[in-house]
Amino acid sequence: MLLRSLLTAGAVVAFTGGAAAQADLDARIAREMPSLLSTYKQLHQTPELSEHEEKTSAFIAGELRALGFTVTEHLGRYANPAQPGYGVAGVLKNGPGPTVLFRAELDALPVVEETGLPYASTVTTTNADGQKVGVMHACGHDIHMTSFIGSARILAADKAEWSGTLIMLGQPAEETGTGAAALLRDNLYQRVGQPNYVLSVHDLSDGEAGLIGYAPGFAMANIDAVDITVRGVGGHGAMPDHTKDPIVLSAQIVMALQTIVSREISPLDPTVITVGSIHGGAKRNVIPDDVKMQLTVRTYKKEIREKVLAAIARTAKGLADAAGVPADRLPIVTVSATEHNDALYNDPALTKRLAAVWEKALGKDHVRQIDPQMVSEDVGALGLDGKIPVLQFRVGVVAPEQVKASIASGTPLPALHSSRFAPVPEPTLTASIKATTVAILDLLRR
Numbered sequence: 001m002l003l004r005s006l007l008t009a010g011a012v013v014a015f016t017g018g019a020a021a022q023a024d025l026d027a028r029i030a031r032e033m034p035s036l037l038s039t040y041k042q043l044h045q046t047p048e049l050s051e052h053e054e055k056t057s058a059f060i061a062g063e064l065r066a067l068g069f070t071v072t073e074h075l076g077r078y079a080n081p082a083q084p085g086y087g088v089a090g091v092l093k094n095g096p097g098p099t100v101l102f103r104a105e106l107d108a109l110p111v112v113e114e115t116g117l118p119y120a121s122t123v124t125t126t127n128a129d130g131q132k133v134g135v136m137h138a139c140g141h142d143i144h145m146t147s148f149i150g151s152a153r154i155l156a157a158d159k160a161e162w163s164g165t166l167i168m169l170g171q172p173a174e175e176t177g178t179g180a181a182a183l184l185r186d187n188l189y190q191r192v193g194q195p196n197y198v199l200s201v202h203d204l205s206d207g208e209a210g211l212i213g214y215a216p217g218f219a220m221a222n223i224d225a226v227d228i229t230v231r232g233v234g235g236h237g238a239m240p241d242h243t244k245d246p247i248v249l250s251a252q253i254v255m256a257l258q259t260i261v262s263r264e265i266s267p268l269d270p271t272v273i274t275v276g277s278i279h280g281g282a283k284r285n286v287i288p289d290d291v292k293m294q295l296t297v298r299t300y301k302k303e304i305r306e307k308v309l310a311a312i313a314r315t316a317k318g319l320a321d322a323a324g325v326p327a328d329r330l331p332i333v334t335v336s337a338t339e340h341n342d343a344l345y346n347d348p349a350l351t352k353r354l355a356a357v358w359e360k361a362l363g364k365d366h367v368r369q370i371d372p373q374m375v376s377e378d379v380g381a382l383g384l385d386g387k388i389p390v391l392q393f394r395v396g397v398v399a400p401e402q403v404k405a406s407i408a409s410g411t412p413l414p415a416l417h418s419s420r421f422a423p424v425p426e427p428t429l430t431a432s433i434k435a436t437t438v439a440i441l442d443l444l445r446r
């Protein structure tokens with residue numbers, strides 16, 4: 001009832017002059033907020049690592065079930081078949097129309113929280129390597145889940161306002177890049193239905209709370225994990241002529257890899273090659289047999305990804321050849337099959353449509369096109385390689401005065417994954433719930 005005037009004659013028309021409808025939606029969100037704030041703090045204090053989201057998943061399942069969603073739990077099949085899946089999907093069928101899937105991530109990070117907040121996490125656990133680690137929602141997935149619950153409550157209560165099918169998906173293991181793939185491997189869409197649209201929200205660590213940001217087209221990058229073992233022929237540090245030194249060769253390879261970006265790839269195709277780890281040798285006067293390097297490679301387009309990966313292997317092997325390394329000792333270059341995320345491509349038409357909806361619902365001052373980034377997200381995989389339009393929008397989480405102070409002083413704000421990342425719950429949650437709700441209502445309008 002209360003949202004009817006938002007939607008009659010098409011949302012875009014209704015929003016104009018729909019001050020009463022706006023006030024209704026605002027009042028509705030405000031009514032839910034005390035309970036949502038306590039949910040947020042509870043989620044923040046009980047974070048779970050990727051692939052271990054057991055309690056979080058059960059909590060989301062309970063919330064969705066109470067709202068009348070048909071819930072499927074334990075979704076996700078990992079490369080390791082012994083690893084349980086904690087994906088959860090709630091389906092609400094509400095007459096004819098398209099299907100919208102809204103996804104939130106369930107997992108947290110191995111970070112010791114240093115925000116000093118009264119509801120800071122003190123959780124510790126043991127990681128896969130047997131080390132004791134802190135656990136923190138340092139990427140704001142607790143904000144996403146709380147917003148997800150808020151929108152689910154409003155949409156489930158106001159079924160007269162929309163027609164179609166709503167799938168609310170709690171995705172495990174976003175931070176390890178394994179969750180979306182695990183859900184698809186477990187036949188997610190055969191089990192809960194294939195959506196016509198995939199939406200999700202992510203916080204923006206340098207955006208003002210209340211701001212909605214969007215980036216049409218490529219918004220986040222393909223990520224590849226490349227390992228290079230540079231092999232030489234070891235020997236005495238004082239007799240280099242008797243060796244093939246893999247340390248000197250590795251230094252040449254590190255520098256030459258940057259030339260791939262600057263000389264082989266168009267400047268209009270953003271590409272990053274970072275050698276984040278390099279290890280070789282144990283003593284100053286011993287030339288070792290090998291050096292190991294770990295790279296992260298970021299690209300947008302598929303063809304650029306393939307070109308860059310081929311150039312990395314060619315460069316490493318070509319330089320080894322030039323150094324006179326024997327043919328059976330050339331570098332071993334491997335690209336991980338599992339540590340990979342596809343780029344996030346925000347469907348431009350969907351982005352344009354929803355940006356207009358948000359401008360009407362939140363006001364032009366609170367909606368902004370933002371720059372794409374070379375970080376990575378696995379929500380794009382849920383679009384099945386471009387078959388289903390995907391849009392991940394962003395929500396600012398920082399008090400406006402802090403954003404101003406950061407710009408004035410040049411001191412960056414705590415980024416995502418920082419131990420000091422502390423989103424302000426309000427008006428972040430209100431903006432996120434409002435943007436999510438009006439987006440879904442527009443896609444499922446009667």
Ligand SMILES: [Zn+2]
Nearest residue numbers: 139175416417
């Ligand atoms: Zn993250």
Ligand SMILES: [Zn+2]
Nearest residue numbers: 139140141202
């Ligand atoms: Zn995240």
